[in-house]
Amino acid sequence: MKTRLRKIIVNDTEYLYLVKDQYHPGTETNTLTVKIFLIGQKQTPLVINFMTRDHYIVGQPLKSGVELMNTITNVTENINLNEPKYIRQLIIVGQKNGWTGNNVIELQSGISYLLQLGFETDQLL
Numbered sequence: 449m450k451t452r453l454r455k456i457i458v459n460d461t462e463y464l465y466l467v468k469d470q471y472h473p474g475t476e477t478n479t480l481t482v483k484i485f486l487i488g489q490k491q492t493p494l495v496i497n498f499m500t501r502d503h504y505i506v507g508q509p510l511k512s513g514v515e516l517m518n519t520i521t522n523v524t525e526n527i528n529l530n531e532p533k534y535i536r537q538l539i540i541v542g543q544k545n546g547w548t549g550n551n552v553i554e555l556q557s558g559i560s561y562l563l564q565l566g567f568e569t570d571q572l573l
Contacts, residue, residue: 453485456532458539462487463549465535469508477501478508480558482529484539486549494542494549498529498558500572509572510558520566527567537565 453464464487469480480498498510513528527534541561547553562569 494547496556516567518566
C-alpha cells in the first residue's frame with residue numbers, strides 16, 4: 449500500500465507531511481489539512497487547517513492552485529500547498545509560533561499562516 453506521507457528536509461531536519469482536503473456539503477466550504485511530523489514524533493504533529501470556500505469546478509483552491517498577492521514581495525504567486533516550498537514555509541512559521549516537533553501545539557489556522565507569510569486571503573473566505 450502506498451503511503452501518503454512525503455518527506456521534506458528543512459534546516460537539516462527531516463519531516464514527514466501529508467496534505468488532504470474535505471468538502472463540507474451544504475456549507476460550500478472545504479477544509480484543507482496539512483499535518484507535519486518531525487521524524488519519529490508522530491504524537492506531536494503540527495496540524496494546520498485552511499477553511500476556504502469550495503470552488504465548484506476545481507474544489508479546494510489551495511490544493512489545485514490559486515493566485516494570491518504577497519504584500520511583502522509585491523508579487524502574485526500561484527499557491528498550491530502540494531508544493532514542498534510552501535510546506536517548508538509552513539514549518540518555519542510553525543516554529544516561530546512555538547512548534548518544535550516534540551511538543552503538542554493547538555490546531556493552527558492556515559489563513560493566519562498565509563497572512564503571516566504576507567498573502568492576501570480575502571478571496572479564499
